[in-house]
Amino acid sequence: MHNSTLSSRAGATAVTPTREYLAFRLGDEVYAIDILKVQEIRVFEAVTKLPGAPDYIKGVINLRGLIAPVLDLRVKFGFKEAAYGPFTVVVVLYVHDRLVAVVADAVIDVVALTEDEIKPPPEFATSVNVEYVMGLGASGDHMLILLDIEKLVSSQELGLFDAEATA
Amino acid sequence: MRKPPSRPTPGAGPGAVDLTRFLPMFFQETEEHLASMEGHLLRLDPRSPDAEALHSIFRAAHSVKGNSTIFGAKPLADVMHQIESILDQMRKEELRPTSDVISLLLETCDAVREELRRLKDSGDTDQTALQPLHERLERLTRADTDHKSRPDPSIEPAAGRSERFRVEVHLPPGQGIATLPLAELYAELGALGRIEDVQASDGAAGTLLLLFLLTSERHDTVRAKLVSLLGTNTVRVEHHETALQPAPDGDAIRPAHTGDTAFGLFSDERSALGSLGSSSSSIMRTTVFDSTTAGRRAVDHDSSPSMLGRRATDRMFFDRSSIRVDVDKVDRLLNLAGELVIAQSILAEAAQRIGAANDAGLRDSVAYVARQTRELQEAVMGIRLLPLDYLFSRLPRLVRDLAQKLAKDVELVTQGGDTELDKEMIEKLADPLMHLVRNSLDHGIESPQARDAAGKRSRGTVQIRASHQGGGILVEVQDDGAGFDRDRILRTAERRRLAVHPDMTDEQVWQLAFAPGFSTADAVSDVSGRGVGMDVVNRNIRALGGSVEVRSKRGQGTTIALRLPLTLAILDGMSVEIGGESFILPLSFIAEALVPQAGQVKSITGGPRVVQVRDSYVPLLDLQALLHIPEASGENGIAIVVEADGRQAALGVDRLLGQQQVVIKSLEANYRHVPGIAGATVLGSGRVALILDVSALLRAGLAPIKGMEELAPEAVER
Helix, strand or coil: CHHHHHHHHHHHHHHHHHEEEEEEEEEEEEEEEEHHHEEEECCCCCCCCCCCCCCCCEEEECCCEEEEEECCCCHHCCCCCCCCCCCEEEEEEEEEEEEEEECCEEEEEEEEEEEHHHHHHCCCCCCCHHHEEEEEEECCCCCEECCCCCHCCCCCCCCCHHHHHHC | EEECCCCCCCCCCCCCCCCCCHHHHHHHHHHHHHHHHHHHHCCCCCCCCCCHHHHHHHHHHHHHHHHHHHHHHHHHHHHHHHCCCCCCCCHHCCCCCCCHHHHHHHHHHHHHHHHHHHHHHCCCCCCCCCCHHHHHHHHHHHHHHHHHCCCCCHHEEEEEEEEEEEEEEEECCCCCCHHHHHHHHHHHHHEEEEEEEEEEECCCCEEEEEEEECCCCCHHHHHHHHHHCCHHHHHEEEEEEHCCCCCHEEEEEECCCCCCCHHHHHHHHHHHHHHHHHHHHHHHHHHHHHHHHHHHHHCCCCCCCCCCHHHHHHHHHHHHCCCCCCCCHHHHHHHHHHHHHHHHHHHHHHHHHHHHHHHHHHHHHHHHHHHHHHHHHHHHHHHHEEEEHHHHHHHHHHHHHHHHCCCCCCCCEEECCCCCCEEHHHHHHHEEEEEHHHHHHHHHCHHHHHHHHCCCCCEEEEEEEEEEEEEEEEEEEEEEECCCEEEHHHHHHHHCCCCCCCCCCCCHHHCCCCCCCCCCCCCCCCCCCCCCCCHHHHHHHCCCCEEEEEEEEEECCCEEEEEEECCCCEEEEEEEEEECEEEEEEEEEEEEEEECCCCEEEEECCCCCCEECCCCCCCCEHHHHHHHCCCCCCCCCCEEEEEEEEEEEEEEEEEEEEEEEEEEECCCCCCCCCCCCEEEECCCCEEEEEEEEEHHHHHCCCCCCCCCCCCCHHHHHH
């Protein structure tokens, strides 16, 4: 029914071989996530804690009737400070047919990057978390850390899903 | 004679009408016809079979035969044809519906159902699967006809007397094959003789339905029958010899004759409905199809003898003015309605804040929205409700088969089948209910001899009653059998090293029967006695938020009462606060709540604590520890005594926040299973509260149930 609008949009993306990323701040670092995975951005509200959950899972929130876990990557990545202020937001992602909300200190911008602009991540021997970095980009003065959010969210290590769900 | 396996799409070649989209309809309808046949067969009295019932079975078999022929499922059609013959003989009182005959017919229903499943799954029928039944049915009709020495209608009429007619039914373009009263067409023609090689094709000139009829009737009779059904302008009957080429020629397709007063109305109506049908889904089409035939009947004064019966079928279709809707759509609606309730309560709170009390207009509108929202939610929830007859209708067959196997004489009485329950609940209730009925027949009802000896009626009774009870449903399974054997249960319990003492009350003894793996059956039969019985029933009913209650009297019978909430989507809960967090405790698990006085809580060996409730000591579970809530300001001032799996424990909470109905949400949809948590809900404030899994908390906090550790975990879990 809406063929005309759909095809024109599809045509537009076909001409420019770039992808759009949502850039957000965690502490002093700027991360970027594939914008197609982002469902919405909300103000951080009180969460309901989950018994026995790891410290980086803050709890669950109500997303219009659906219950979604809230993930604080600042805690997961071992940042010294993980404060919640008036600018703290949650970025709601839709990954692997599931909703997950990720805490961010602030949302910066939507950035378009071509494949060439993405540099491969450095290979550290020590950090496990680097495993979830797809590459590095740049936007203005910021260095963007491109997160492989699918890999991160579905990782056994994070324990967001039941084991059989990820298998 | 048998053709290779055929896809259920007749009408070969280009332009053939694609009937596959009608397949779901075919399966559904056939399933309904089979169920109706089964129902009537089970109620049939061998001594004096009810003519109307025989008629209904015949009609159902007829419809299945007709539909099967259309969809190319020849084996089904053949078997149904035989059933027709048998029913016909019964109607003429040439054959008695003895128990054996009925069993064979029921078996045929099962086999046909099996065949349908195969057709659904693989798209093919197994040409040989029905062969043994075919032969048995054949023997039945043969044996009888030999005895009565009358021609068997299931055998082809002698070549000399029968004739092959070519029947063409033409429809103008735009009028699909589904606008024809196909079931009746097949029923009528089937009564005249044997239908062969049905083909349907769709061309620019219109639609053609072509079939051959092998019959001993005269050309006039066949034609008259068809004309009365379809109207003169669409039918052509010819001797087969004169029409070998099945090509629709232009002449044959005459447009609807508007000058014909008798059929003018009918034609107009049809084309109007036909075009409506073509633009809508196949489900809509069914309705249209049925109402057309019924509507036409009203103007078309047919005087055929089976008229009365067919009118009844039409009415049945008419009365059932329902639509089939995907459950997912209903669930989405339910979700939205639930959301609306939450949005409404947020709105109400906001109105309160800005002082709605002073503004009568605002206050009234907020109250109005609240009322309408709740009504909407209830109405949407009502869509998911189904009558318990859905389950009860399966029981007569179960009871009959079992009674026969166990050589017992049992009468089944059901009551309150119109009581409605959530669809999901009904599905989950099926197994426990079947199990209880099986138990009643196997362990409850005695053999006719034993009953005679005990001075009871030799025929035992199993009664299933359903009724509304408060906010839920009560389903009772009652038998007038031997009742629970107290001594035997105690002996078995002792053998299984369960804690027993001779002074236990009957209720406590009956509870033992719910212990996992408990069975007093001397021998394991394939009916029951495998020891995965009552505990599974209990577990399943508990999982549905219900409870099981046993009343039994030695020699007089047993009643097992299942209490269930109306729906799985809603739960009656007590909202409690522990360490600053709100949790929901399902009311069905709560026995009582008390504020223990100093000295009522005692510790044992320094650690674990018990709370004194009247004259017993109930273990007090540390919820804060079980739920990993960091030590907060919680004073744990209130003890809530809960009961699960026959055990009691007290849970310490800080505050009771009130009783409320909550909509159950899945935590697993976006996260994982959390031990001790059954689900989540959204409170009026929009915040999430977790629903506690009382069974799991007790399992985590208390020692394992005795006897349970002997079983493999999977046997316990399911």
